Amino acid sequence: QGQLVQSGAEVKKPGASVKVSCRASGYTFTNYYIHWVRQAPGQGLEWLGMINPSGGSTTYAQKYQGRVTLTSDASTSTSYMELSSLRSEYTAVYYCARGTYSHYDLGHWGQGTLVTVSS
Amino acid sequence: EIVLTQSPGTLSLSPGERATLSCRASQSVSSTYLAWYQQKPGQAPRLLIYGASVRATGIPDRFSGSGSGTDFTLTIRRLEPEDFAVYYCQHFVTSVTFGGGTKVEIK
Numbered sequence: 001q002g003q004l005v006q007s008g009a010e011v012k013k014p015g016a017s018v019k020v021s022c023r024a025s026g027y028t029f030t031n032y033y034i035h036w037v038r039q040a041p042g043q044g045l046e047w048l049g050m051i052n053p054s055g056g057s058t059t060y061a062q063k064y065q066g067r068v069t070l071t072s073d074a075s076t077s078t079s080y081m082e083l084s085s086l087r088s089e090y091t092a093v094y095y096c097a098r099g100t101y102s103h104y105d106l107g108h109w110g111q112g113t114l115v116t117v118s119s
Numbered sequence: 120e121i122v123l124t125q126s127p128g129t130l131s132l133s134p135g136e137r138a139t140l141s142c143r144a145s146q147s148v149s150s151t152y153l154a155w156y157q158q159k160p161g162q163a164p165r166l167l168i169y170g171a172s173v174r175a176t177g178i179p180d181r182f183s184g185s186g187s188g189t190d191f192t193l194t195i196r197r198l199e200p201e202d203f204a205v206y207y208c209q210h211f212v213t214s215v216t217f218g219g220g221t222k223v224e225i226k
Contacts, residue, residue, distance in 0.1 A: 109163035
């Protein structure tokens, strides 16, 4: 069934960038889109975007266009989410996820990565 | 962009009771990409229902999904203690949208 393992927690200063990784195993990496979802403390789920690891095409949520960059490396079965010009309101848990029955029903999730933005 | 509105925000029920959660879309959407998730504190979301009404593997049959067009419903037939959590609906057209969530809490 496979799993997604994310990189560890990060603490960043305002204005900096952060890059979170999501390593896939147990399935063919290029067969499923990788999605990125954030969850601010006490808040709901917010979709950032998705990447097709086969070819690297991306789709971003309009709100995060130009702020988030998604990439993938098929040689290491790893997807990356880079968030730039960090502000305190970007403090959140960031999840990667992939589809199970289609590209868009997210049946497999990483464990989440807490990104804290603080001066 | 499609907006998904979930109601109620909080549902206070006792174990054994029936829970009915609503997800309303701002315009008619395809059922094909309508999903429901459960999330417990400190955990990643868990897929319950996809295609509006199909249970994901391993999901108990007390969970059921229904609806079409703009109105979708997640029903939990008899609440078990482990069902008290937050539930989100989600849809995909050209991008993914989540509803704001419904918290099912113990009365």
